[in-house]
Amino acid sequence: MRIGVLAKAAGVSVPTIRYYESIGLLTPPARLGGQRIYGVEALNALSLIRHCRALDFSIDETRDILASVERRLPCSDTKSFAEKHLGAIRQKIAELRALEARVASLVSGCETTCCGSTAPDCVILQPGCGAA
Amino acid sequence: MRIGVLAKAAGVSVPTIRYYESIGLLTPPARLGGQRIYGVEALNALSLIRHCRALDFSIDETRDILASVERRLPCSDTKSFAEKHLGAIRQKIAELRALEARVASLVSGCETTCCGSTAPDCVILQPGCGAA
DNA sequence: GCTTGAACCTCAAGTGGCTTGAGGGCGTAG
DNA sequence: CTACGCCCTCAAGCCACTTGAGGTTCAAGC
Structure with a gap:
């Protein structure tokens, strides 16, 4: 199949496929008249x-996962990729929740404290306020 | 003060200050002998x-906030920046939580289902499994 | 056989928010 | 006068693509 057919079948864009090839994530396929021809x-x-x-x-993690699939490594490897990734996701959630609490408290502080003042004096913008 | 002093005082790196100037976030200061001299x-x-x-x-949001401070716009403007930002943070948290649930269910599915198989057959890597 | 139009090709640059590095200039203390 | 630290500019690198320019190939209709 040609690149456009592959793109639709896999649900990615054509330039993305060429990009994946350029970074070595997809192996370069055969060519017919200069055009890429892909198999299943x-x-x-x-x-x-x-x-x-x-x-x-990430792309690098994906590369490692692809390699583990090609080498038919045990499923436990896959699981450990996923667990590590899960840890990263949870850490990012924790960071964002802390940020959310910080911004939310600044907003409510503005509502209660600086009623109707100007931006330079707003509690949201005071350097110390809401520091980590 | 010179750029290194400013950098330490504000807690950012020297190249970052030059970068902020290059994108128009900081106004270019006076120079002495080619070197930047900053005031308070x-x-x-x-x-x-x-x-x-x-x-x-973001840098663009920061630029808008700086402008609202310089123009001494009312505090409500600042608050609306913060509220919009808070909404974006909460949306990102929601996305990450959905992702967390997806990956977590794949991991536990691997533990219960594909005990000891190989990566290509692992439930974590099956296209349909865990789709959004 | 010829034309048209879609799909394909390569290469370069843009996105965000910096960081890092190369290769040099200035200022001050010994 | 030399050594050292701080300063300068400009360019490239990070991530994962997307967008655009400018040109080639393929399939179909006349």
Whole structure:
């Protein structure tokens, strides 16, 4: 199949496929008249890549996962990738929740404290206020 | 003061200050012998920028906030920036929580279902599994 | 056989918010 | 006068693509 067909089948854009090839994530396919011709294994690989990216694995992590699939490594490897990733996600959530609390308290502080003053005096913008 | 002193006082790096100047976030200061000489107002501005960035406002949002401070706009403007930002933070948290649930269920699915199989067959990597 | 239009090709630059590095100039203390 | 630290500019790198320019190939209709 040609690149446009592959793109639709896998649900990614055509330039993205070429980008994945350029960084060595997809192996370069055969060419006919200069145009890329893909087989089913390319669709499988690309679908897996898309799955990993949808789970927010980085390109490098995705590369490692692809390698573990190609080498038929045990499932426990896959699980440890996912667990590590899960830890990163949870850490980011924790950071964002702390930030949320900080901004929320600044907003409510503004509502109660600086009623009707000007931006330079707003509690939201005071350097010390809401520091980590 | 010179750029290194300003950097330490405000808690940012020297290249960051030059970067902020290059994108028009900080106004270019006077020069002595080619070197930047800053006054106290630059420290105030840079501290405010740092505060906004620590609250994870984007550069563009920070630029708008700086403008509202310079124009002494009412505090309500500042609050609406913060509220909009808070909404964005909460949305990102919601997305990450959905992702967390997805990955967590894949991991536990791997533990219960695919005991000891290989990566290509692991439930974590099956395209349909855990889709949004 | 010729034309048209869609799909394909490569290469370069842009996104955000800096950081890092190369290669040099200025200022001051010994 | 030399050594050292601080300063300067400009360019490239990070991540994961997207967008655009300018040109080639393919399939279909006449």
